Amino acid sequence: MLLIKDLHAYYGRAHILHGVSLEASAGEVVALLGRNGAGKSTMMKTIMGLVSAAKGEVTFDGRRIERLQPYRIARLGLGYVPEDRRIFTELSVMENLAVGLQPPRKDAPSWTEDKLFALFPNLANMRERPGGRMSGGEQQMLTIARTLMGNPRCVLLDEPSEGLAPIIVEQMARSIHALKGEGLCVLLSEQNLHFSQAVADRAYIIEKGQIRFGGSMAELTADAALREQYLSV
């Protein structure tokens, strides 16, 4: 569903992504692992068109998207959940969800506010609360729910477990399983190997803007040397 070939990207003059290739299919959860500054977030932003791709191809559902504006990419059914959540702090939970609203899609699960409140029960009790007065975990749920309002076929989750209490992380893992169950394609970036092992089918390791490993989660779990080299802090 999502196919990336030889992707290069820059921040100003700094060359961040050096020819990254990866893929993710429908009904699959893929983890992009790497340390701080490895290029995970840039990867997500470049796929979404928020950072322009200097070179390379991004194909979504057979369609080249690397030159499209972010809103066009979102309308094709690619959802983006940013690392720093970027909740609209002045807007209530319901209004935040309204901003994400897109028409239903034939080939993707349709989400309503009620269905999302079933997935994230905490949000159901604070419909009118301004986004700025929510805890980090609640905001993380809201940012995912907001993206799901666009009825995406594939979601990019940038470090969904970052900075969350363990109990919320567990809840997050259950939610990601639910998304997979709905047939979505999920590409998540993570530093938390444990969390990734709980949710992902396959994994890539990125370091200095290059892919160092790509394979099943089981392979990565079996290879202690690999984890030591690229993921230990």
Place this chain on the structure above:
Amino acid sequence: MTFASIIIQLLNGLAAAASLFLVSAGLSLIFGVTRIVNFAHGSLYMLGLYGAYSLIQALGRTPVGFWTSVVLAALAVGLVGVLIEVLVLRRIYRAPELFQLLATFAVVLVIKDIALFTWGAEDLVGPRAPGLSMAIEILGRRIPAYDLLLIAIGPVVLLAMWLLLTRTRWGALVRAATQDREMVGALGVDQAKLFTSVFFVGSVLAGLGGALQIPREPANLELDLSVIADAFVVTVVGGLGSIGGAFLAAVLIGVAKAFCIGVGTVNWFGAEIVFSKLTLVVEFLIMAIVLVVRPFGLLGKPQAAQRLAADPAPPLTVPSWTFVLVGLVLLLAVPIAADRYVTILLTDIFCFALFAISLHFIMGPAGMVSFGHAAYFGLGAYAAGLLLKRGGLPMEAALVLAPLVAGAFAVVYGWFCVRLSGVYLAMLTLAFAQISWSIVFQWDSFTGGSNGVFGVWPSAWLAGKTAYYYLALAFCGAGIALLWRVLFSPFGFALRAGRDSPLRAEAIGIDLRAYQWMAFVLVGALAGLAGAVYAFSKGSISPSAISIAQSTDGLIMVLLGGVETLTGPLAGAAIFTWLRDEVARRTEFWRAVMGVVILAIVLLFPQGLIGGLKALTQRWREARA
């Protein structure tokens, strides 16, 4: 003052506040979402007023004709706003903010001349509102019924805006985009459409504000800048992006102005205070006080740090010695080789070059954008003229002392200004410039009022155009050299550090505010020098030397040349002054021509002329390498 007259002034103020609120609410809305300070917003108000005038003539002076005209004029102005957004601003959303500002200046020029072409230079007095031309007696005084209607319209529009912003998805999108427009885009919202719709709504409000004034004030060509200044004040006093704040501020300022007129002349402890003359100043005084006490306005919040796509400013490079020397030699040779006209034009250019370079110093490297830099230019000019004519000083002494006077004003104004940053700072500088202008304009007995000061000629040995040319070259050249030198001193580095990262600069022990204050005083004095040299070259001074138009001219010079280079403002000043002179001699509509030229440059070279040339040569070099 009796109770009745207090109530009457209150009602007068509230009626005046209605239009002020409408135009400010539109400005605030547009700024919130697009982060564009739309200088053309006053022009839209002006178009609303002219449009309503013409439509009423076509549709007849009946109640139906009147109100249809008002609504149609507002909607038509909305479409003009859409046109501006689609044709100009949409192409430069990714350009630096200041460049967008330059584009809106250009639009001001174009609209002014379109209005001049369509409606002529005479003021047009509109009809009273049919069916509402009677007056209603309140507490023994007669109040026009139309004023009472205006008083009601303000809160009605406020309520409508509030409902629109809080009860519709469009409103949620607008508020979301005000905080983080990139994220709104990543959620599938087409920014271009949202921005266009916001421009439409904002422009309709400006147009409506203008159209509703047709029974109260004549349509005239000066409205664009005077209204935008008022709207800035209201927006900033109320808090940028806060519609309720804009309403509160509009009422506060409308009422304060009405009271100044109502109170008239008062004798306090033997001193005669003419309150009615304060009307021009009072709103700026309110703004200065509010900004010092509440830096983000009455109901405003600290501005969210916007995620900007623009790169940080590149390091400055020192102009090469060969460039400077060749330039100097050529300029020294001009009076020998060229005619009198060129000599006079170049003398003008020297003054404006120093003016532009001093503005560039404060807005570029020091990072403090000034919308009111003409204050120092004009105060320097007036100081020179008044020291000569009223102080009886010799011209040489007046020329040397004038910059000190301008600098002294900068000490006072700067103390307030450095407490703010960003748009708020820019608006406060505008406020101080307007205060200076109002005082100069109204103090007939001392400054000559609207006539200005005459007979400000240099001493005999400098009276020749050639001699004065060399004097202007020497003084302005020395001023520019000083400013450039300072930029590469530790003081200059500290200013740039403060611009790029205020927190880190303070963390390494730089007293940023003190440095910025000093920078303010330095550029104020040198802009004053430019003004003094200019005054003696012309022989007279008028209040226009302090006007908003003079300030925007300076901004255009700097932005045209490019704010990121040292030589840019120099080129900008030269090209602007020369072009204005050339075009103004050929057509009455020189503003429109200038506006179109500026727009063309903005759309073709989003980094300014010199910045654009640099980028081109760099690309050429890279292509060769």
